[in-house]
Amino acid sequence: MTGVAGLAGIPVLSASPDLVSSPHVWVAIVVIGIATYSFRLSFIHLFGRIDRVPERIRRPLKYVPPAVLAALVFPDLVTIRPGVVATLADERLIAGVVAGAVAWRTENVFATITVGMVVLWLFRFVVFA
Amino acid sequence: MTRMNGSVLHEDLVAGMRDVIPLMLGIVPFALVAGIAAVDAGLTLAEAVGLSVIVFAGASQLAAIDLLGSNAPLAVVIGTAAVINLRMVMYSASIAPHFADYARRTRAALAYLLTDQAYALSVAEYERNDDRSRWRYYLGAAASLWVVWQIGTVVGVVVGAGVPDAWGLTFAVPLVFLALLVPAMKDRPTTAAGLAGGAVAVVAAGLPLNLGLLVGAVSGIAVGLLTEARTR
Numbered sequence: 001m002t003g004v005a006g007l008a009g010i011p012v013l014s015a016s017p018d019l020v021s022s023p024h025v026w027v028a029i030v031v032i033g034i035a036t037y038s039f040r041l042s043f044i045h046l047f048g049r050i051d052r053v054p055e056r057i058r059r060p061l062k063y064v065p066p067a068v069l070a071a072l073v074f075p076d077l078v079t080i081r082p083g084v085v086a087t088l089a090d091e092r093l094i095a096g097v098v099a100g101a102v103a104w105r106t107e108n109v110f111a112t113i114t115v116g117m118v119v120l121w122l123f124r125f126v127v128f129a
Numbered sequence: 130m131t132r133m134n135g136s137v138l139h140e141d142l143v144a145g146m147r148d149v150i151p152l153m154l155g156i157v158p159f160a161l162v163a164g165i166a167a168v169d170a171g172l173t174l175a176e177a178v179g180l181s182v183i184v185f186a187g188a189s190q191l192a193a194i195d196l197l198g199s200n201a202p203l204a205v206v207i208g209t210a211a212v213i214n215l216r217m218v219m220y221s222a223s224i225a226p227h228f229a230d231y232a233r234r235t236r237a238a239l240a241y242l243l244t245d246q247a248y249a250l251s252v253a254e255y256e257r258n259d260d261r262s263r264w265r266y267y268l269g270a271a272a273s274l275w276v277v278w279q280i281g282t283v284v285g286v287v288v289g290a291g292v293p294d295a296w297g298l299t300f301a302v303p304l305v306f307l308a309l310l311v312p313a314m315k316d317r318p319t320t321a322a323g324l325a326g327g328a329v330a331v332v333a334a335g336l337p338l339n340l341g342l343l344v345g346a347v348s349g350i351a352v353g354l355l356t357e358a359r360t361r
Contacts, residue, residue: 025176028203032193032210033183039217041240045233047225059357060350061219066319067326067349068213069310071342072192074327075334076303092300099304103311109155112308113162113301120300 091123141262145269148254152246153277155308159187160278162301164285165292166191169299170198174286181282185275186244188309189213191302192342201339209342220248227255227263239264242271317360322353 077096081087099116106112138146160181167177172194180190189210196206220243228236251267292298314320326349333341 022173022176024203025172025197026179028193028197028206028210029176029180029183031207032189032214035207035211036184036186036189036214036217037241039211039214040221040243041237042218043222043225044228044236044240044243047229058219058222060354061216063319063322063350063353064212064216064219064346065313066310066323067353068342068346069188069306069313070323070325070327070349071330071345072188072213073303073306073310074331074345075341076300078331079334080331092303095300096303096307100307100311103308107308107312109305109308110158113158113304116304116307117298117301120297124297 089128091120091128094123095120139262139265141265142269144254144261145251145266145271146273147269148250149246149270149273152250152274156246156274156277157281158301159305160281161285161288162298162305163187163190163194163278164282164287165289165298166194166198166285166302167282168286168289169294170194172197174283177282177286178279181279184210185241185278186214186217187278188306191305195302196339196342199339205339205343209339209346212343212346216245217243220245224248224252224267227251227267231264235264239267239271242268242275244271244274246274247271318353318357321356322349325349325352 073096076092078087078090078093095116098119099112102108102115103112163181164177167180168174172180180193184190184193192213193206193210196209221240224243228239231239247267247270250270251263254261254266255263289298310323314323326345328345329348330341330345333344335341336344
């Protein structure tokens with residue numbers, strides 16, 4: 001693919017030829033945007049008509065953040081390979097465990113990213129190199 | 130209300146802007162990563178900015194970028210991002226009583242700016258200080274977050290384009306999620322939800338259509354509910 005639609009539909013050359021098609025990307029952006037805005041507006045708009053959030057909605061929502069975030073994080077840190085050593089001797093997993101400890105101690109996003117990246121580089125460029 | 134600080138801005142607005150400053154330490158790297166990940170996945174600057182302005186929700190942006198970059202089907206991209214942002218319903222419900230007296234249009238505008246940080250900060254302040262103007266304080270915090278988020282994304286796109294792939298800068302994405310995940314696992318049911326969601330997602334990583342993330346998330350929510358029922 002050589003050209004993708006730019007702003008206002010003017011075709012521009014893409015820097016990366018393996019890019020997903022641009023209309024596809026814009027559809028995703030707009031639909032996710034509409035869904036997200038409707039979540040944000042939901043009870044702010046409805047309030048007055050509904051006094052309280054029904055328990056049936058509130059209970060499962062409580063588990064959305066930990067479940068989704070963990071489902072995002074874990075596969076980026078570990079890939080199941082044949083053999084325990086092959087699975088565990090992974091610089092991403094080591095960096096992730098250390099960064100997780102930092103997150104737990106400090107609850108600081110900046111410190112977590114910094115320590116995680118440094119450990120990743122240490123193992124990728126020095127220890128496992 | 131008198132403006133004792135001598136500023137042209139209302140003191141409640143300024144209070145929101147001031148109280149949000151410490152949170153920027155977490156927002157700036159998060160926004161940079163959102164920009165870096167976007168270029169890395171092959172998105173253009175316009176698409177990266179479009180995502181930040183139209184969606185304006187970091188975790189879902191990163192997930193969408195990741196899935197778009199790996200050519201996942203559109204439905205999976207949208208479904209995953211929507212599940213991640215479902216928590217906004219919870220915030221909307223919780224903050225709604227504070228906005229109940231405002232005009233519909235004002236509420237519609239305030240809703241656009243609703244984020245984890247703006248919500249948490251505002252609700253805490255409303256509890257502490259009953260005299261605060263609800264919308265002014267919230268706007269001070271939420272609009273500041275919006276501005277910093279947009280600038281950070283653009284800088285990330287520009288910076289990200291110049292860094293070699295071997296550095297693995299996109300690894301900062303799971304690190305950001307990790308920094309959000311750890312405090313979200315605050316009791317036994319939420320911890321169970323996280324561990325189950327993560328473990329299932331790892332096992333299901335090979336599923337077609339990148340469905341592993343959705344399957345993991347749903348499993349985690351189910352295990353959280355089960356654990357809660359059992360500990361009662």
